[in-house]
Amino acid sequence: MKFFIDTANLSQIKEANDLGILDGVTTNPSLMAKEGIVGEKAIRDHYTAICNIVTEGDVSAEVLSTTYDEMVAEAQELIKIAKNIVVKVPCTLEGIKAIKKLTTMGIKTNCTLVFSVGQSLLAAKAGATYVSPFVGRIDDISSEGVDLVQAIVEMYEYYGFATQVLAASIRSTGDIIRCMNVGADVITAPLSSITKLVNHPLTDIGMDIFNEATKKMRG
Numbered sequence: 001m002k003f004f005i006d007t008a009n010l011s012q013i014k015e016a017n018d019l020g021i022l023d024g025v026t027t028n029p030s031l032m033a034k035e036g037i038v039g040e041k042a043i044r045d046h047y048t049a050i051c052n053i054v055t056e057g058d059v060s061a062e063v064l065s066t067t068y069d070e071m072v073a074e075a076q077e078l079i080k081i082a083k084n085i086v087v088k089v090p091c092t093l094e095g096i097k098a099i100k101k102l103t104t105m106g107i108k109t110n111c112t113l114v115f116s117v118g119q120s121l122l123a124a125k126a127g128a129t130y131v132s133p134f135v136g137r138i139d140d141i142s143s144e145g146v147d148l149v150q151a152i153v154e155m156y157e158y159y160g161f162a163t164q165v166l167a168a169s170i171r172s173t174g175d176i177i178r179c180m181n182v183g184a185d186v187i188t189a190p191l192s193s194i195t196k197l198v199n200h201p202l203t204d205i206g207m208d209i210f211n212e213a214t215k216k217m218r219g
């Protein structure tokens with residue numbers, strides 16, 4: 001199971017990368033705007049900075065255009081930034097067509113804004129490297145985001161699709177565990193949801209006991 005960090009914040013990306021367990025990064029226009037990135041040069045420079053921190057893992061950079069021709073052209077520019085850029089494309093008909101084209105060009109893609117198994121089927125048929133069901137946003141409308149992750153995992157397994165299921169819009173540590181339980185290939189989450197996985201009161205109690213013993217042993 002791969003761990004991606006879902007942010008464009010450089011210090012958080014560095015902190016997660018320093019843990020040694022990070023497999024990649026996902027960004028989107030909202031996350032980039034949150035970091036105050038404005039203008040084409042700034043966008044490019046920011047992706048370069050991210051790829052200088054995470055040099056091996058996949059870094060999703062989202063297209064900003066919405067038509068097939070523009071998305072394909074934009075993707076070709078994005079992949080020049082670094083060898084580990086994955087082009088994130090929305091799950092629209094234009095986007096599916098663009099994913100198919102980029103796949104034939106050997107460009108890795110992440111099909112985003114996925115909210116149904118039908119959409120995930122189109123993404124896989126187009127050859128997307130990743131499909132991103134948005135768990136939290138489905139939970140927001142009183143439904144079960146993790147059920148969608150499970151349905152996609154099972155459908156891909158049944159048909160033998162190679163597209164990896166990347167559970168996105170993760171809002172908590174519990175979301176990570178639930179996605180793990182249904183076999184998500186990847187989760188992308190905020191740093192705090194990832195680091196909180198380490199928390200356990202028995203670990204804290206155990207550490208206190210060991211630290212007391214250590215003091216005695218050292219004399």
Ligand code: G3P
Pocket residue numbers: 006026028031134136137168169170171188
């Ligand atoms: O991974 C997609 C994510 O950035 C969207 O998260 O919390 O805006 O639904 P959220």
